[in-house]
Amino acid sequence: MGDHVPGPALGFTQQPESGAPRRGVAVEVSGLTRQFGAAAALCAVDLAVAPGEFVALLGPSGSGKTTLLRILAGLDFPDSGVVRIGGRDVASVPARQRGVGFVFQHYALFRHMNVFDNVAFGLRMLPRARRPSQAAIRERVRRLLALVQIPELERRYPGQISGGQQQRVALARALAIEPPLLLLDEPFGALDAQVRKGLRRWLRALHDQLGITSLFVTHDQDEAMEMADRIAVMRDGRVAQFDTPAAVLARPADPFVAGFLGDANRLECAVAGGMARFALPGLSPLPAPGVPDGPGLAFARPVEVLASPAGSNGRVVTVRPDARGLRVVVAVGPAELEAVAASDWPAPQRGAACGVQVVSAQVFAA
Amino acid sequence: MSTAGIAGLSPAAVPAGRRRAWPRSALPGLRPTLGLTLLWLSLLVLLPLTGLLLRPWEIGLDGVWRVVTEPRALAALRLSFGAAILAALIDLPLGLLVAWALVRYRFPGRRLLDAMVDLPFALPTAVAGLALVALYAPNGWLGAPLSAIGVQVAYSRAGVVMALIFVGLPFVVRTLEPVLLDLPGEAEEAAATLGATRLQTLRHVVLPAVAPALLTGFSLAFARAVGEYGSVIFIAGNTPMVSEIAPLVIVTRLEQYDYAGAAAIGLTMLACSFLLLLLLNLFGRRLRPRTA
Numbered sequence: 001m002g003d004h005v006p007g008p009a010l011g012f013t014q015q016p017e018s019g020a021p022r023r024g025v026a027v028e029v030s031g032l033t034r035q036f037g038a039a040a041a042l043c044a045v046d047l048a049v050a051p052g053e054f055v056a057l058l059g060p061s062g063s064g065k066t067t068l069l070r071i072l073a074g075l076d077f078p079d080s081g082v083v084r085i086g087g088r089d090v091a092s093v094p095a096r097q098r099g100v101g102f103v104f105q106h107y108a109l110f111r112h113m114n115v116f117d118n119v120a121f122g123l124r125m126l127p128r129a130r131r132p133s134q135a136a137i138r139e140r141v142r143r144l145l146a147l148v149q150i151p152e153l154e155r156r157y158p159g160q161i162s163g164g165q166q167q168r169v170a171l172a173r174a175l176a177i178e179p180p181l182l183l184l185d186e187p188f189g190a191l192d193a194q195v196r197k198g199l200r201r202w203l204r205a206l207h208d209q210l211g212i213t214s215l216f217v218t219h220d221q222d223e224a225m226e227m228a229d230r231i232a233v234m235r236d237g238r239v240a241q242f243d244t245p246a247a248v249l250a251r252p253a254d255p256f257v258a259g260f261l262g263d264a265n266r267l268e269c270a271v272a273g274g275m276a277r278f279a280l281p282g283l284s285p286l287p288a289p290g291v292p293d294g295p296g297l298a299f300a301r302p303v304e305v306l307a308s309p310a311g312s313n314g315r316v317v318t319v320r321p322d323a324r325g326l327r328v329v330v331a332v333g334p335a336e337l338e339a340v341a342a343s344d345w346p347a348p349q350r351g352a353a354c355g356v357q358v359v360s361a362q363v364f365a366a
Numbered sequence: 367m368s369t370a371g372i373a374g375l376s377p378a379a380v381p382a383g384r385r386r387a388w389p390r391s392a393l394p395g396l397r398p399t400l401g402l403t404l405l406w407l408s409l410l411v412l413l414p415l416t417g418l419l420l421r422p423w424e425i426g427l428d429g430v431w432r433v434v435t436e437p438r439a440l441a442a443l444r445l446s447f448g449a450a451i452l453a454a455l456i457d458l459p460l461g462l463l464v465a466w467a468l469v470r471y472r473f474p475g476r477r478l479l480d481a482m483v484d485l486p487f488a489l490p491t492a493v494a495g496l497a498l499v500a501l502y503a504p505n506g507w508l509g510a511p512l513s514a515i516g517v518q519v520a521y522s523r524a525g526v527v528m529a530l531i532f533v534g535l536p537f538v539v540r541t542l543e544p545v546l547l548d549l550p551g552e553a554e555e556a557a558a559t560l561g562a563t564r565l566q567t568l569r570h571v572v573l574p575a576v577a578p579a580l581l582t583g584f585s586l587a588f589a590r591a592v593g594e595y596g597s598v599i600f601i602a603g604n605t606p607m608v609s610e611i612a613p614l615v616i617v618t619r620l621e622q623y624d625y626a627g628a629a630a631i632g633l634t635m636l637a638c639s640f641l642l643l644l645l646l647n648l649f650g651r652r653l654r655p656r657t658a
Contacts (some may be wrong), residue, residue, distance in 0.1 A: 075555050095558040102559040108552035112574040121570070177561060271549035 025087070026051040026181060026213040027072065032081035034067055034237075041067040042078070043237035044321050047241075048337035049215065049230075051180075057217045059234030060260070065217045068234075069183050072215065073102045085181060089345065101174035101212075105186040107166045109158040115169050116154045119144055122177040144172040147206070164195040171203075175210070184216035188223065200227055221261055225249070233257050237353050258299035258362045265305060265337045271296040276363045280333045282313025282356065288363035300337075300361035302327060308342035311355015332356050418636065421449045421629035430630040438606050439615055439631055445523065446612035446639060450591035453530030454538075457587045458580055460531070461538025467544040468539070483539050486532055491596030498529055498601045521603030526611060529597040534587030541583035546575050574653075585643055592639055 027049040034042040036345075041064045057065035070076035071083060074095030083090050090098055109118050109295045119141045123132055123167055132140065132345050145151045148168040158166055167187065174182060187203065188196040207214050207257055218224050224231045225245045231258075232242045241253035252258035259266055267283075269276040276288040288296065307330050308313060314330040320342075321327075326341035339356060341348050348354065422430045433439060468471075468480055486494060502509040502519040509520055519525050549572070557567040573580075595613040602609045612635055619628035 073559055095555070095619070096561045096563060099561070100558075100559060102556065103554060104552050106552065108550060110553060110556075110574075111572055112577075121557070121562070124564040125456075125557075125560060125566050125570075173556075246481040258377065 007128070013060075025049065025084070026053065027215065028082075028084040029068070029072075032068070032071065032080050032083065033079050034064075034071065034076065040237045042071075042081075045081070045237070045239055047232060047239060047242060049213060051210055051213055053218035054204065054214045054227060054229045055216075055267055056228035056231045057215060057234055058221060058224040059219065059240075062236075063234040064237040065232075066185055067237075068219050069102075069185055069215060072181070073100050073183055074098045075102070077366060089238070099177060099179050101177065101179035101180075102183070103170045103174050103184040104122065105169040105189050109166055109173070110160050113252040114155050114157050115145070115150070115161070116141055118158070118169055119172045119176050121173060129310050140176065141172075144176055147175075148172045149202075159340075161254055163191050164199065167191065167199065171206075180212055182212050182214040184214065184230050185217070186217050188218075196223075203227065207234055218304075220278035230310050233260065235260075252299070252362055255297050255299065255306070255364045255366075258364065262301040263338065264301045265339075267298040267300060267335075267337075269296045269298050269359065269363065269366070270294070271365065274359070277319045278358065280313075280335055282311065283358050286358060286361055286363065291363050292365050295366040296363050297366045298358070298361040298363045300339035300358045303340055304358060304360045305337050306331075306342055306356075306357050306359055307339045307348065309345050309348075309352075309354060311357075312354035313352045314354050316352045316354055319348055319350060330354060330356050377597060393396075407416070415636075418629055418632055421631050422626050424626040425630070429626070430633075433627045433630040434634050438610070439612070441607045442610050442612040442615045443631070443634065443638070445526065445610065446592055449523065449526045449530055449611070450588050450594075453527050453534055453589040453591050456527070456531050456583045456613065457534045457538045458584055461583060462542060463589075464535070464577070465539045465542035465546055469543055483536050486536050491533065491594065492600065494532060495529060495597035495600030498525070498532065498597065502528065510608070520601050521605075521609065523602075523609050525601040526598055527601065529601050530591035530594055531596050533597055534579065534591050535588035537590060538580075538583035541586060542576060542579050545579035549575055555602055577653045578650055581646060581653060583644045589639065592635065 017267050025048050027047070029048075030046045032045040032047075033040070043064075044062070048066075057068060059065050067076060071078050072085070074090065074093065085098065085100065094284060098197050110121065113121070115345050117190050123137045123140065126132075131137075142151065142154075145154060148171055150165055150168050151174075153161055153165060153169070158169070159167045161169070171187075174241060184203075188199055191199065200223060215228070228245060230242060230244055233247050233248060235256050241248050243251075243253075243258045248257060249261055258264055268279045269288075270279070271277075271288050271291045272293050274287060274289055274291070275285045276291070276298055279286045280300070286298070288298075307316065307328050314332045314337075316330040317336060318326050319326060321341075324340075325343065326345075326348065328339050328341050330339050337356065347356075390567070402546055417625070424431075425433070434443075464479075464483060468476065468483070499520055500506050502525060504510065504513045504518070504520065509518075512519055517524075519528055554567050558569045559589070562570065593613065595611075595617070598611055599614055602611060602614075603650045604610050604614055612631060616631050619625075619631070
């Protein structure tokens with residue numbers, strides 16, 4: 001489960017020349033809408049992904065991210081809207097002719113075939129004229145298995161290997177057809193935390209090495225933050241924000257993104273004259289530049305809420321040691337907030353009175 | 367019976383040092399269930415089979431040999447097994463198609479079709495036979511146009527196969543249905559994203575996955591067809607040496623009070639069927655996907 005990527009690349013035709021500028025758009029969707037019965041899975045989605053980008057589709061379950069991925073692969077069809085892959089409108093191109101690699105959440109390996117045959121599948125299904133020779137297929141499959149670091153599993157069956165190994169087989173199988181676009185649906189969803197962390201870095205390195213464009217679906221924000229060049233935060237079938245990880249974190253576009261990222265505390269407030277006054281007792285007002293007067297919503301991440309022994313507007317509910325200090329849950333009036341203990345307060349006790357202050361927050365008009 | 371099981375398995379009831387016949391298990395009820403199973407299996411299956419095993423030898427080994435190798439008996443055995451295998455083979459694609467349609471798609475009348483699949487199970491086989499005769503007789507709905515082009519179904523071997531296809535079909539359908547339901551659609555989608563055509567997906571992904579179930583369905587349809595009597599005798603015409611099935615030969619001998627002769631042919635059918643089903647079973651083991 002190392003995070004280094006071995007050896008030479010596969011000699012992919014799509015690999016850009018080193019230093020060559022990546023121009024144009026790899027994937028472009030506009031006005032994409034998909035209804036399932038009465039419920040809208042996608043609602044006028046626009047998204048443009050540049051070649052070589054690694055994009056995360058992040059959102060709670062039911063936000064439409066998997067539907068978007070399946071439409072890109074040709075496994076589902078939009079009710080309206082345009083999908084372009086590599087500049088080509090793919091509305092009438094069936095999945096098998098799109099040449100898009102797809103890694104399924106539960107791998108969807110062929111259980112009656114061993115690992116080698118699984119990976120070779122895409123090559124063996126090519127029309128005879130374009131199909132490589134047996135020897136060339138063997139060579140390519142071996143190189144792919146080396147690339148995903150499981151060369152020793154060639155003769156095993158999917159039922160005989162671990163989840164992480166199945167994931168690597170699924171990836172090798174998808175890469176065998178040399179797709180310019182790789183789609184991954186919750187690629188690490190079924191793996192345990194330890195395996196997942198190793199695979200994240202490894203997959204990102206592999207993406208960079210192959211020079212392909214990748215989109216992956218996740219509901220894990222850490223995963224999206226760590227791996228993606230840009231994150232499309234989705235909610236109720238819409239893209240709420242599409243930007244770099246740093247930008248979505250620093251400048252969330254709306255209350256949903258602010259609340260969804262970083263497990264932020266949600267605080268009701270009233271904005272007047274560029275200042276937000278909190279409804280909860282004892283919290284000092286914060287500046288809220290540019291927010292119109294009226295009721296507002298503030299989002300403060302745990303690290304932005306400080307609990308200290310000075311003051312008595314709160315009470316400690318739970319204490320949890322964390323690598324970066326002490327995380328506490330404090331009760332303030334009717335609400336419970338995630339907070340950090342002040343550095344000069346080494347041993348807060350459960351039930352102790354404390355002072356709670358919001359140091360900074362994202363404020364939106366409610 | 368449950369007290370016996372619980373008492374037998376609770377550690378307090380087992381005297382120290384007593385040897386166990388099998389490892390301890392948290393699941394109660396092994397002794398009563400296994401005991402009852404063996405009892406009824408013996409009474410209902412083994413005892414009659416033993417009778418069948420013992421009865422023929424009254425006429426001696428060469429007597430049995432004479433009965434079984436008689437041309438009329440041989441022709442009947444050939445027809446019974448040949449027609450049963452052929453019918454089960456024909457049932458495979460038909461059954462796969464029906465099961466596929468029932469499992470994969472939602473269409474008006476699906477439940478009705480679903481219920482109709484079981485009709486050959488429920489119908490008295492004699493009724494099925496009469497219905498088939500009405501249909502395929504030279505003046506029947508299908509028989510008339512068929513005989514116009516020189517094809518005779520009723521009162522021929524074709525009629526035998528036709529009746530056996532009819533009684534075997536539900537076995538194939540019902541065996542395949544749960545397997546198709548269980549088949550992850552993702553495997554087919556994966557094949558599509560990898561560039562496989564529908565035909566390639568069917569050939570390389572779907573069929574291998576349902577192969578064990580196809581084999582089981584074939585075995586069941588074959589087993590049913592070999593023993594089928596009621597529906598066949600009406601449509602077969604029962605011409606000795608041509609369209610007479612082995613069960614009819616047995617019944618004919620019974621009517622002549624030749625119990626040993628009837629049992630000899632019965633034993634031959636039993637042995638052949640057992641051998642074939644055993645082979646199918648062994649072959650089926652190789653088809654199953656491998657796990658750890």
